[in-house]
Amino acid sequence: MLRLIARRLAISLPVLLGVTVLVFLILHLIPGDPAQIMLFGSRPTPQQIEQLRAQLGLNQPLPLQYALYIGRLVHGDLGQSFITGRPTVDEIAQRLPDTLELTLAAMLVAVVIGMPIGIVGGVRPGSWADRLGSGFAVLGVAVPYFWFALVLILLFAVDLRVLPSLGEGSWSAIILPAVSLGWGLSAIIARLLRNNLVEIYQQPYMQVARAKGLSERMMLYGHALKNALIPVVTILGLQFGNVLSGAVVVEVIFGRPGIGSYLVQAIQAKDIPVVQSVVLFIAVIYILINLVVDLAYGILDPRIRLSWVRS
Amino acid sequence: MSEPDGSNGRWELTPGSATANLTRRRFMGLLGGAGSVVLGGGGLVSLLDACSSGSSSGASGGNQKLTMAVFQEPDTLDPSASGLITVGTISQCVFDHLIWKLPNQSGFLPGLATSWQVSTDASAYTFKLRQDVKFHDGTPFDANAVKVTFDHIVDPATKSKSAAGALGPYKETQVLDKYTAKVVFSQPNAAFMNEVAGFSIVSPAALQKFGADFARNPVGTGPFKFKEYVVGQHVTVERNPDYNWGPSALRSGPPTLSEITFRILADPGTRFNALQTGEIQFAPNLNPQDIAKVKGDSRYKVYQIASTGMPWNIMINAQKSPTDELPVRQALQYATDQASIIKTLFFGLHQAADSVFTPITPGYDRATQAIYSYNPTKAGQLLDQAGWTKGSNGMRQKNGQALSLKFINISGFGFDGISQLMQSQFKDVGIAVDISDQSFPAVGDAYNRGDHHLADFFYYDVDPYFVRAIFGADQIAHGFNWEHYSNPALDALADKANATADATQRNTLYRQAGQMVMEAAVIIPIYNSDGLFVGTSALKGIQFTVNAFPLFHNASM
Numbered sequence: 001m002l003r004l005i006a007r008r009l010a011i012s013l014p015v016l017l018g019v020t021v022l023v024f025l026i027l028h029l030i031p032g033d034p035a036q037i038m039l040f041g042s043r044p045t046p047q048q049i050e051q052l053r054a055q056l057g058l059n060q061p062l063p064l065q066y067a068l069y070i071g072r073l074v075h076g077d078l079g080q081s082f083i084t085g086r087p088t089v090d091e092i093a094q095r096l097p098d099t100l101e102l103t104l105a106a107m108l109v110a111v112v113i114g115m116p117i118g119i120v121g122g123v124r125p126g127s128w129a130d131r132l133g134s135g136f137a138v139l140g141v142a143v144p145y146f147w148f149a150l151v152l153i154l155l156f157a158v159d160l161r162v163l164p165s166l167g168e169g170s171w172s173a174i175i176l177p178a179v180s181l182g183w184g185l186s187a188i189i190a191r192l193l194r195n196n197l198v199e200i201y202q203q204p205y206m207q208v209a210r211a212k213g214l215s216e217r218m219m220l221y222g223h224a225l226k227n228a229l230i231p232v233v234t235i236l237g238l239q240f241g242n243v244l245s246g247a248v249v250v251e252v253i254f255g256r257p258g259i260g261s262y263l264v265q266a267i268q269a270k271d272i273p274v275v276q277s278v279v280l281f282i283a284v285i286y287i288l289i290n291l292v293v294d295l296a297y298g299i300l301d302p303r304i305r306l307s308w309v310r311s
Numbered sequence: 312m313s314e315p316d317g318s319n320g321r322w323e324l325t326p327g328s329a330t331a332n333l334t335r336r337r338f339m340g341l342l343g344g345a346g347s348v349v350l351g352g353g354g355l356v357s358l359l360d361a362c363s364s365g366s367s368s369g370a371s372g373g374n375q376k377l378t379m380a381v382f383q384e385p386d387t388l389d390p391s392a393s394g395l396i397t398v399g400t401i402s403q404c405v406f407d408h409l410i411w412k413l414p415n416q417s418g419f420l421p422g423l424a425t426s427w428q429v430s431t432d433a434s435a436y437t438f439k440l441r442q443d444v445k446f447h448d449g450t451p452f453d454a455n456a457v458k459v460t461f462d463h464i465v466d467p468a469t470k471s472k473s474a475a476g477a478l479g480p481y482k483e484t485q486v487l488d489k490y491t492a493k494v495v496f497s498q499p500n501a502a503f504m505n506e507v508a509g510f511s512i513v514s515p516a517a518l519q520k521f522g523a524d525f526a527r528n529p530v531g532t533g534p535f536k537f538k539e540y541v542v543g544q545h546v547t548v549e550r551n552p553d554y555n556w557g558p559s560a561l562r563s564g565p566p567t568l569s570e571i572t573f574r575i576l577a578d579p580g581t582r583f584n585a586l587q588t589g590e591i592q593f594a595p596n597l598n599p600q601d602i603a604k605v606k607g608d609s610r611y612k613v614y615q616i617a618s619t620g621m622p623w624n625i626m627i628n629a630q631k632s633p634t635d636e637l638p639v640r641q642a643l644q645y646a647t648d649q650a651s652i653i654k655t656l657f658f659g660l661h662q663a664a665d666s667v668f669t670p671i672t673p674g675y676d677r678a679t680q681a682i683y684s685y686n687p688t689k690a691g692q693l694l695d696q697a698g699w700t701k702g703s704n705g706m707r708q709k710n711g712q713a714l715s716l717k718f719i720n721i722s723g724f725g726f727d728g729i730s731q732l733m734q735s736q737f738k739d740v741g742i743a744v745d746i747s748d749q750s751f752p753a754v755g756d757a758y759n760r761g762d763h764h765l766a767d768f769f770y771y772d773v774d775p776y777f778v779r780a781i782f783g784a785d786q787i788a789h790g791f792n793w794e795h796y797s798n799p800a801l802d803a804l805a806d807k808a809n810a811t812a813d814a815t816q817r818n819t820l821y822r823q824a825g826q827m828v829m830e831a832a833v834i835i836p837i838y839n840s841d842g843l844f845v846g847t848s849a850l851k852g853i854q855f856t857v858n859a860f861p862l863f864h865n866a867s868m
Contacts, residue, residue: 083386094543095542098543150580153584154584157587157588158584158588164588164590165584165590166581166584166590252577252578253578253580255574255575255577255581255582255585257541257542257543257575258543261543261577262384264577
């Protein structure tokens with residue numbers, strides 16, 4: 001298993017390198033000169049702009065700029081923010097916990113809402129509860145989370161006054177952002193789990209189990225759910241990236257600090273080192289999560305565990 | 312940093328999106344994201360009301376905490392370095408000025424300086440200082456602090472985004488005695504008198520102690536002390552109990568509010584929600600439709616605060632055919648229906664502009680500058696006389712050339728709707744307009760080249776000397792003379808005004824300059840630059856600077 005982890009991490013290095021190339025290129029291809037933007041308010045002379053460009057290393061050829069960036073990266077130096085002059089690592093470290101908190105809370109919401117709905121529908125397909133759940137799932141996938149967030153705010157914060165409209169400052173502040181961000185995913189989970197369960201209940205081993213006289217409860221928890229959960233875990237992993245990117249918008253709507261709102265701000269200001277660092281961080285998290293998902297497979301499915309040993 | 316023409320740093324057009332480079336004293340209207348521009352208003356709360364009770368009413372020492380929304384993350388909390396409106400707002404709490412200039416108060420008011428003297432050529436300013444003032448770190452305020460502040464502004468290491476430009480051709484500050492400072496310029500700089508009311512005096516001891524970290528540990532003499540800055544979340548300031556040197560027009564003693572939290576909320580919708588739930592009590596730059604919604608609501612108070620500067624306007628390229636013809640430019644003035652633009656796009660929350668200056672800017676003169684008003688018939692007559700006659704399709708042409716203008720609009724800048732409405736208004740008089748959107752700041756190149764006939768512009772400044780930077784003949788190729796208007800007489804007038812210490816004479820010169828620009832018809836004023844805030848009705852006593860920064864000296868809840 002350790003070898004597996006090592007191998008997966010090694011494979012992810014080229015992925016990360018690809019990410020740095022892409023982000024670097026995109027940022028330099030967007031029109032707008034960072035030096036010009038930074039100096040704009042002070043009516044700079046062309047010489048002053050040139051001087052700042054030189055200071056920031058922007059006057060060098062792109063391949064060299066990239067090579068220098070990678071060189072610093074290897075030494076653990078992610079650069080300084082053009083705007084504040086502070087290391088981007090510090091800036092991100094101050095904001096990352098807020099984003100992780102929101103993302104994890106949203107995943108939790110998704111699981112807590114999505115699983116029961118999926119199970120009820122999967123065990124009793126065609127029942128009124130199943131239909132209600134399916135309707136919910138369609139809505140959840142169809143309704144954009146930023147719109148849903150606004151509706152939640154209007155209802156629970158502005159009208160009913162039971163929850164704060166701002167997503168930071170008290171313990172209850174996380175509820176609305178987490179629900180708006182996790183709702184769509186809960187619908188995906190519910191639908192997937194339901195369909196898996198429906199399929200599994202038709203498998204011969206389930207019929208055998210029923211013939212042996214196992215209780216419904218044993219059938220569900222002992223046999224059906226474990227098998228039905230494997231694709232759900234995959235989806236959770238795959239969707240983590242989506243939830244993280246959704247956090248960008250949700251953070252802005254709820255006025256929450258985090259790397260999402262920070263990224264938006266940095267892109268607008270062409271704060272290149274910050275954008276590069278934030279995207280790199282997100283890529284690393286993404287890769288790590290995928291690794292965790294792969295490992296979780298093994299825990300849920302002995303056949304997969306066995307294939308690790310063989311390889 | 313200072314240019315001989317003294318025109319540096321006076322330009323503050325800024326895009327809604329780029330939060331990095333916004334300037335503090337002039338530029339107010341950061342347009343948060345596409346289409347969410349919000350400034351301006353319709354005289355909802357008079358300044359008299361807003362600036363009512365002065366001195367020391369109300370109890371001090373209570374526990375009144377205000378939460379105000381700000382729409383940007385601070386880049387630095389050093390007022391000498393930052394160019395952001397948010398930092399300017401916070402700095403008004405933490406720092407003091409040598410002298411003050413307030414709306415509805417004639418002349419200048421004593422601040423940290425008790426009296427001042429200007430040399431006849433307006434190149435040296437001597438300030439007699441208060442002797443009873445202490446910085447928040449306990450060190451006493453004296454003439455050295457004035458010197459250190461101005462030296463810090465022009466220090467290249469400070470990377471000043473706004474203050475250095477406002478300071479102009481600064482040479483040095485001489486400490487004549489412990490409480491007398493003389494600020495000297497390398498050439499006449501009459502604008503300094505208005506600008507000095509905006510500079511924040513910083514603690515030399517703190518500057519030395521924190522070095523570059525002063526950016527996160529601002530120390531001044533203001534009514535509130537800096538308490539904390541939580542990145543991405545808020546900046547908090549607390550009452551300075553020792554404060555006893557505020558201008559009497561504001562409140563001389565310690566403030567009533569015990570604490571102000573500036574919540575960073577980038578989205579105007581988020582700010583409005585939080586205002587409705589009571590999580591914040593004061594918010595800038597809300598969406599016009601939201602402001603319109605609470606306008607008659609007794610739970611809220613809408614503050615529409617006039618600002619000095621140049622109105623939101625459309626610049627006309629005076630060197631590109633056909634707008635190089637004066638009658639064409641004049642026709643555009645008469646064809647523009649400001650009232651309808653303000654009503655349609657801003658729910659009537661702005662005041663129509665009629666000059667190159669806003670009404671409270673020195674140099675504004677309605678009689679000689681407000682020479683155009685909406686009159687499509689007159690626009691048609693002018694064009695007919697100039698040979699631009701209507702064809703069968705209702706559009707005008709002359710000698711086979713169609714009367715067609717290129718409007719380069721800065722997307723997401725607050726002019727998207729304005730440009731579209733003007734396109735339709737101009738069509739009504741037979742002028743075709745082709746709008747192309749460009750992003751900021753790349754658009755500056757196109758404007759400097761003169762690719763456009765029509766361009767977007769607005770500007771917040773406390774001194775009318777900005778006409779030199781915006782209309783100066785030497786500002787066409789690289790500066791902000793996007794009207795490509797070249798008139799040596801105007802340049803000479805502005806330079807003469809900036810070398811004139813006498814305020815009355817100066818105003819006369821700027822009145823002439825304003826008239827000159829309006830007669831040349833190179834800008835179409837749309838609405839007056841202003842500040843628009845909404846507060847809860849429980850919040851009282853907020854006052855404002857002449858460029859619409861809120862002041863909390865006498866605020867209470």
